[in-house]
């Protein structure tokens with residue numbers, strides 16, 4: 001990192017302490033919790049675990065044989081009992097668990113007692129089809145209530161779910177079904193995508209044709225006669241036929257704390273996707289507690305996480321975390337810009353959403369679409385805002401704070417991963433003074449550090465690799481079926497430290513600034529420069545909506561900086577504008593960080609979960625063949641960028 005760039009970043013002097021009123025009502029408002037947790041993390045997590053209901057107590061809190069952890073050893077529990085029965089037994093049966101809103105505007109209300117019945121009924125249906133404890137079930141569905149019901153039904157009977165995002169191709173689905181050796185696939189006939197019916201069943205058929213472990217396919221009718229749905233005799237069953245005649249009571253299967261709860265595949269830059277394995281007890285404690293602390297969930301809240309359940313954010317913060325806290329949530333099937341760009345704000349107003357959790361990519365899109373959309377709606381119910389998935393640029397943070405939060409809502413920027421299971425770094429909204437762009441500090445009980453190449457902590461003001469020094473309850477236990485890969489990817493860079501793959505910096509106050517994946521850090525004339533900071537400086541220019549920055553090989557400097565920029569609505573991408581933006585970056589971060597090349601792009605290449613794929617831009621900037629593009633949300637985006645790039649370099 002260049003000295004100028006460090007100084008600029010650390011010069012972020014806007015700070016936002018929680019209001020006294022927020023602190024007074026917050027679930028956590030005693031600063032001492034950090035110290036107590038750090039003094040004895042194992043005892044701290046044991047105390048948290050006791051807030052849930054167990055069928056049998058554990059004999060040991062943590063058995064740590066690096067890098068393999070067992071938490072709450074010998075403890076028995078059922079996660080769905082804690083998500084559902086526990087609340088129904090406490091008299092909350094009529095409380096709304098989900099306000100479900102379909103893309104076309106159809107709605108459903110699921111209460112805690114109705115959800116328990118639906119889960120139990122489908123659990124019995126799965127049993128009838130031969131699914132039992134230890135089996136795996138792949139769920140390839142849209143954002144319909146049956147998806148939540150299916151995941152919980154699996155957990156009810158001790159089968160592990162493996163959810164594959166409904167936007168993935170038949171090939172990706174096939175790979176994941178085969179790796180998990182799933183016995184059953186639950187899918188939908190199709191799903192709505194911006195007003196058009198999209199078939200899911202046909203993709204499932206193509207995948208299952210080459211996945212011999214699958215015995216049964218269960219199909220949820222979402223689109224009905226809007227789409228053609230061929231059924232294979234003997235193998236395929238409609239959802240309604242499966243549950244026909246099933247009892248709505250199903251005793252929760254006693255699960256060992258370390259029994260597999262789910263597998264979720266993450267695709268890295270190379271190799272086949274990794275099946276991240278999470279187990280029952282530790283995951284429950286992590287997802288449950290962080291929801292309570294970070295989102296400050298109260299009985300009257302209406303909480304909305306806009307993620308898809310196909311990603312870990314949806315697992316932990318749509319399904320398990322909120323249900324563990326008896327929360328009322330919104331679950332939304334559609335897109336933020338269909339039928340128009342105000343759809344999210346219309347939903348916030350309709351359900352009087354109080355806690356709202358979304359991603360920087362969405363926030364930057366809202367900024368680009370203009371303030372008029374949120375301004376049309378009453379957002380005064382909001383009291384807390386969250387962000388996840390990528391570093392949030394200070395500019396986007398400020399917009400979120402002002403335009404969506406009306407300057408009154410604390411923002412929790414939450415850093416975590418599929419592998420960590422639950423949030424690791426985030427403000428506690430009643431305690432932490434926030435700074436735009438910083439995820440602030442590790443949660444109580446989480447031992448985050450920033451280290452150099454040798455695994456030594458860097459001093460305040462320095463940057464390096466983000467690591468976790470101690471095991472935590474919701475950590476991944478392994479890569480499904482591949483312990484060696486688990487060691488290699490996460491535990492081999494440093495001895496006994498979990499390496500997250502992200503770069504980070506710690507400022508003089510000890511605040512953490514996430515810099516993105518370490519592969520995305522550039523080396524320009526001997527200076528480490530994070531793509532993230534140059535992007536933030538680009539977005540800081542009034543006309544820029546979004547930016548992606550990569551390094552490309554340069555004979556003299558080692559790497560040269562190339563920036564790909566989308567402009568706000570109505571701004572013209574002239575040569576003058578190009579120079580102006582590059583100068584702006586130079587003025588903010590120092591001349592060393594000034595992009596050598598800047599391209600205007602109508603869209604940036606992103607994964608289906610909204611993360612910018614810099615790897616592909618690097619391929620374009622280096623004039624290389626494009627690597628794997630199967631996880632791209634819109635493959636045409638890279639073709640158009642490549643043409644532009646080649647035209648300029650011809």
Ligand code: 6R9
Pocket residue numbers: 266311312313387388389390391392413414415416417418419439500501502514515516517609
């Ligand atoms: C939850 C989720 C994990 C990667 C992670 C990091 C990036 C997530 C972030 C963030 C900066 C944040 N990331 N949250 N970077 N600030 N608040 O996104 O899981 O899909 O596994 O991605 O996402 O690079 O390593 P996953």
